Amino acid sequence: MAEDKNEKKWYDYLLTIKKPLVYLGMFLVVIIPFLSRCKLKTYETDLVKKVFTRVEKIHEYNKEHPDSKRGILLGFDYGPSTTPENDPMLYAVLRHAFLRDIPVVAWAPYVAYLQLAEGRIKRIAKEYKAEYGKDYVFMGLAYPPTPYMISTGTDMRPMFNTDYYGNDVYKLPILDRFNNYDAFGLVVTISGTAMPEVWLRYANSLYNQDVAVATTAVNAAKFYAYAASGQFTGMIAGLKGAAEYEQMVTRLENKVIDEDIKEYLTGLYKNVDKDKYPEKYYEPEYTKSEINTAILRRRQAGRGMSSQFGAHVYVIILIIIGNVGYYFKRRDEKRRKTGKWGA
Amino acid sequence: MKKIAVLIIIIAFALMSAYGQNDSAPIEPKCKLEVEDVKNDGGTKAEVYITPQNNPEEVDEYNLKIFSEFEGQKRKLKDIKIINNQKRIRIPVNTDNVNTNVIAEVYVQQEGQSVKINSASVKTKGAWFDIKLINSFVAAIFFISLIMYLVSRARKGGSLFVRKIPGLEEIDNAVGRATEMGKPVFYIPGLSTIRDVATIASLNILRSVGQKVAHYATPLKVLNRDPVVLGVAQEVVHEAYLSAGRPDLYNEDDVYFAAGSQFAFASVAQGAMVREKPGAVFLLGMFWAESLILAETANSVGAIQIAGTDATAQIPFFIASCDYTLIGEELYAASAYLSRAPKLLGTLKAQDYFKAVLLAVTILALITNLIGIDFIIDYILK
Amino acid sequence: MNFWKRRLPLALTVIYGLAGFAMQIIPALNGYRDIQNSWMPILFGFSIAIGVASLTKYHFTKMRRQPEERVYSIITFISLVVMAVAGLIGMSQDGGVFTKLFDNLFSYVYVPLQATIFSLLAFYITSAAYRAFKVSEWISTLLLVSGFIVMLGRVAFGPLMVFGKLSEWIMAVPTVAAMRGLLIGIGLGIMATAIKIILGIERSYLGGE
Numbered sequence: 014m015a016e017d018k019n020e021k022k023w024y025d026y027l028l029t030i031k032k033p034l035v036y037l038g039m040f041l042v043v044i045i046p047f048l049s050r051c052k053l054k055t056y057e058t059d060l061v062k063k064v065f066t067r068v069e070k071i072h073e074y075n076k077e078h079p080d081s082k083r084g085i086l087l088g089f090d091y092g093p094s095t096t097p098e099n100d101p102m103l104y105a106v107l108r109h110a111f112l113r114d115i116p117v118v119a120w121a122p123y124v125a126y127l128q129l130a131e132g133r134i135k136r137i138a139k140e141y142k143a144e145y146g147k148d149y150v151f152m153g154l155a156y157p158p159t160p161y162m163i164s165t166g167t168d169m170r171p172m173f174n175t176d177y178y179g180n181d182v183y184k185l186p187i188l189d190r191f192n193n194y195d196a197f198g199l200v201v202t203i204s205g206t207a208m209p210e211v212w213l214r215y216a217n218s219l220y221n222q223d224v225a226v227a228t229t230a231v232n233a234a235k236f237y238a239y240a241a242s243g244q245f246t247g248m249i250a251g252l253k254g255a256a257e258y259e260q261m262v263t264r265l266e267n268k269v270i271d272e273d274i275k276e277y278l279t280g281l282y283k284n285v286d287k288d289k290y291p292e293k294y295y296e297p298e299y300t301k302s303e304i305n306t307a308i309l310r311r312r313q314a315g316r317g318m319s320s321q322f323g324a325h326v327y328v329i330i331l332i333i334i335g336n337v338g339y340y341f342k343r344r345d346e347k348r349r350k351t352g353k354w355g356a
Numbered sequence: 357m358k359k360i361a362v363l364i365i366i367i368a369f370a371l372m373s374a375y376g377q378n379d380s381a382p383i384e385p386k387c388k389l390e391v392e393d394v395k396n397d398g399g400t401k402a403e404v405y406i407t408p409q410n411n412p413e414e415v416d417e418y419n420l421k422i423f424s425e426f427e428g429q430k431r432k433l434k435d436i437k438i439i440n441n442q443k444r445i446r447i448p449v450n451t452d453n454v455n456t457n458v459i460a461e462v463y464v465q466q467e468g469q470s471v472k473i474n475s476a477s478v479k480t481k482g483a484w485f486d487i488k489l490i491n492s493f494v495a496a497i498f499f500i501s502l503i504m505y506l507v508s509r510a511r512k513g514g515s516l517f518v519r520k521i522p523g524l525e526e527i528d529n530a531v532g533r534a535t536e537m538g539k540p541v542f543y544i545p546g547l548s549t550i551r552d553v554a555t556i557a558s559l560n561i562l563r564s565v566g567q568k569v570a571h572y573a574t575p576l577k578v579l580n581r582d583p584v585v586l587g588v589a590q591e592v593v594h595e596a597y598l599s600a601g602r603p604d605l606y607n608e609d610d611v612y613f614a615a616g617s618q619f620a621f622a623s624v625a626q627g628a629m630v631r632e633k634p635g636a637v638f639l640l641g642m643f644w645a646e647s648l649i650l651a652e653t654a655n656s657v658g659a660i661q662i663a664g665t666d667a668t669a670q671i672p673f674f675i676a677s678c679d680y681t682l683i684g685e686e687l688y689a690a691s692a693y694l695s696r697a698p699k700l701l702g703t704l705k706a707q708d709y710f711k712a713v714l715l716a717v718t719i720l721a722l723i724t725n726l727i728g729i730d731f732i733i734d735y736i737l738k
Numbered sequence: 739m740n741f742w743k744r745r746l747p748l749a750l751t752v753i754y755g756l757a758g759f760a761m762q763i764i765p766a767l768n769g770y771r772d773i774q775n776s777w778m779p780i781l782f783g784f785s786i787a788i789g790v791a792s793l794t795k796y797h798f799t800k801m802r803r804q805p806e807e808r809v810y811s812i813i814t815f816i817s818l819v820v821m822a823v824a825g826l827i828g829m830s831q832d833g834g835v836f837t838k839l840f841d842n843l844f845s846y847v848y849v850p851l852q853a854t855i856f857s858l859l860a861f862y863i864t865s866a867a868y869r870a871f872k873v874s875e876w877i878s879t880l881l882l883v884s885g886f887i888v889m890l891g892r893v894a895f896g897p898l899m900v901f902g903k904l905s906e907w908i909m910a911v912p913t914v915a916a917m918r919g920l921l922i923g924i925g926l927g928i929m930a931t932a933i934k935i936i937l938g939i940e941r942s943y944l945g946g947e
Contacts, residue, residue, distance in 0.1 A: 032865060035864055036861045036864070053893070053895065055894075055895065056894065056899065080436055080437060081445075081447065093848065093849035094619050094645065095856060096849070125617060125848070125852075159778075160776065163772075164775065166768075167450055167772070168450055168452075172775075193450055195448040195450075205645065207667065231670075233909075234668070234909070235667075235669040238917040238918050241914050251892070325889040326890075328889065329890070331864060331868055332867060332886075335871075339872055339873070340873065397765050398766060398767075398769065399765070399766055399768070482765055482766030483764075483765045486762075486763055492763075499929065499933065503930070503933060503934075507939065553927070553928045553932060556931065559942070560940070560942040560943060563942050580792075582785075582789075583787075583789030583792065584785045584788070586792055591944070592942070609795070609799050612793075612796040613789045613792035613796065619851070620852075623855050645859065646855075648866060649862060652862040668917055676866040676870035677866045677869065685923040687927075688930065691942055700939065703930050703933070703940075714922065714926075
């Protein structure tokens with residue numbers, strides 16, 4: 014009897030798959046689809062469409078009121094760790110804003126986010142010839158974020174004094190108008206943290222400012238409640254949300270630019286007054302590899318979705334395997350027990 | 357002949373129309389200008405409304421200039437071209453100071469010169485009560501009164517029942533088990549700052565854990581991410597050891613600053629757990645994406661894990677990998693639960709009664725909404 | 739001692755707590771709130787010194803007492819010094835060698851390290867999900883089924899679209915309902931704890947009862 018108990022049954026093997034093996038499997042199902050550059054087309058959900066439509070509405074408003082335009086205030090609220098999920102969101106939202114000529118004012122709440130933010134924002138600004146200080150501005154560090162959010166109720170400039178590059182905030186033309194919530198049609202917080210709640214508490218509750226959130230899938234579960242109640246003007250959730258927004262913007266871009274993106278980027282800075290684009294912000298010319306990266310960037314989330322598909326299916330298979338083992342083990346144990354009691 | 361006649365008629369008409377034009381009165385450019393102080397604000401905002409009163413053919417654009425005047429100093433705030441589309445246009449104005457005169461002036465171009473046609477002004481004033489916050493204000497006052505009442509009742513010896521919270525009941529067992537195994541106890545008071553209520557709630561529990569640990573003479577390691585929390589945690593643990601009568605066991609280096617960045621902290625904690633193999637791990641406070649990394653590592657080294665957070669997104673991860681999880685507000689209830697101090701229990705009860713009131717109002721709103729009375733739900737949603 | 743460690747902090751808490759409450763409901767005090775807000779970054783700046791001091795002390799002690807773990811402490815200490823020096827000197831000379839060093843360390847060491855630790859989650863999630871999703875009672879079966887639907891729904895296409903719709907419903911209705919319950923409780927808990935702290939009822943965080 015004791016020997017029987019110690020003998021390993023088939024289900025025991027299912028229940029004791031070594032962790033490194035499980036992890037290796039995960040590594041493969043994520044890396045293979047990603048490297049093979051598969052792209053997964055995804056369906057579009059209402060919450061993401063809501064953000065897109067809101068940005069489009071700002072564009073409509075700006076067309077009608079060229080003297081009192083509205084802008085977007087961007088909270089760069091994510092750090093290095095969540096870049097794979099948040100980057101495509103940022104790229105898509107910025108592409109949309111610059112495509113529609115909507116002024117963007119951005120800041121980041123932690124030191125570790127600054128460099129990431131600066132590099133990424135200028136990368137996209139360059140794709141649309143956005144001029145620093147006129148079409149967009151990066152204010153730099155807003156830490157601790159709460160007082161900065163509250164001050165934007167009146168005027169954010171005194172809190173900063175200078176922008177990220179050290180320019181006097183009173184000398185940047187964009188900030189003459191875009192320095193308080195009245196001038197912003199939307200706050201977009203791109204976050205891997207709980208920062209959207211802070212935006213909600215201050216920008217939305219105190220100043221009635223529309224806030225849209227773009228967040229990682231883990232945090233999304235919490236924010237659904239706010240999005241459902243309308244406190245958030247739409248939500249881009251996880252890689253899937255990013256892929257949706259990316260799809261919508263690419264569609265719009267094809268319509269607005271109406272040119273092959275490679276040719277568009279190649280010719281972008283030919284015959285332009287280069288004095289308008291100081292090298293401090295970005296170099297007004299494109300190399301071949303930069304163009305290739307820009308094209309790849311346009312389907313970054315779509316590529317990520319294929320890895321996500323692999324990972325989800327893999328976890329489901331693991332759970333099934335585990336449960337099958339668990340079920341048969343329990344059944345056997347039950348039988349054994351009843352057998353004993355019967356005797 | 358006919359041609360000449362037609363030509364004469366045309367010339368006559370042209371002359372007449374030219375004469376008529378000269379005869380008509382010159383156009384008087386007009387617009388309605390309103391300058392209003394924004395109510396309910398800090399006293400720095402105003403709004404200017406301009407409504408053109410001419411046809412676009414008569415005056416195609418107006419020039420609106422807005423000035424602020426404070427302590428005798430006049431400053432130009434805005435200089436805007438208003439295209440005449442005969443609509444009322446709103447222009448928000450921000451000034452730097454309270455009690456500033458906001459002056460708006462409208463100009464039009466006449467014969468190459470800019471002529472002022474209208475002006476208006478207002479003095480900005482700060483409000484002494486934000487009427488939009490009346491609901492929150494009344495609720496806060498009601499809540500504070502409820503707390504005062506229940507605290508005084510508890511002090512007089514009224515019994516207040518609190519249901520069992522397994523996670524808190526298990527603190528003793530967890531420390532006991534670590535002691536039996538001769539392993540240290542790890543405590544992480546979350547990764548947030550002292551401004552977070554969850555951090556303060558966690559530091560309250562740290563005191564109880566510290567006392568128990570001191571009682572059993574088990575080593576305690578407290579890993580911190582925020583320097584201010586570190587200072588407070590050191591003080592809390594020191595006091596706990598003192599009150600347990602074992603100040604000799606307290607070592608300041610056991611409560612230390614692990615790392616300032618989120619994932620650096622996670623890897624320091626992971627490394628420490630793998631090397632020191634704690635018998636019990638407390639993860640109480642505010643956690644973000646690192647929650648699962650910490651909990652799974654603690655699980656893999658065979659520690660009893662008691663977790664608790666109000667970060668709703670992290671609760672599922674803790675439930676999946678920890679032995680006991682304090683869900684949301686259970687974390688805040690901990691200090692009352694553990695100390696059984698009447699004044700703390702009083703506030704806990706007040707919280708429950710307040711929740712019951714909110715629930716009752718919500719249900720009432722739903723029922724009245726179903727029978728077609730909307731004002732309660734409209735009020736709530738407003 | 740009692741004055742510095744108990745009474746003064748408590749008095750400051752009460753004063754600033756009540757002042758914060760007043761500034762929230764009296765818009766005329768907005769100007770003061772802005773001043774108070776601008777103090778905060780300064781105070782936070784000073785707290786960094788406490789962190790660095792603790793970190794240095796901890797690792798120095800460790801280097802002395804635990805020779806087998808010395809190497810980790812040395813790496814930590816070197817990283818701290820190099821990054822701080824590169825950052826501080828680089829700040830004053832735009833585009834210099836120190837700025838480049840700082841930028842490169844940040845972009846090619848710090849960022850990938852952070853992302854690496856975060857990506858460990860993918861692995862831990864498999865083992866945690868495996869433990870959480872076990873069919874033992876009807877309620878855990880329910881969890882398992884809804885977990886399946888959401889996981890498939892997030893990556894749905896073609897014939898799997900039915901899961902997409904179902905997962906949207908699960909996220910928008912039952913999840914939101916549960917989250918709201920939690921959030922209301924948490925909101926009230928935060929409010930109660932804040933009031934306890936402002937009124938001085940709760941003071942364990944100061945070390946005392």
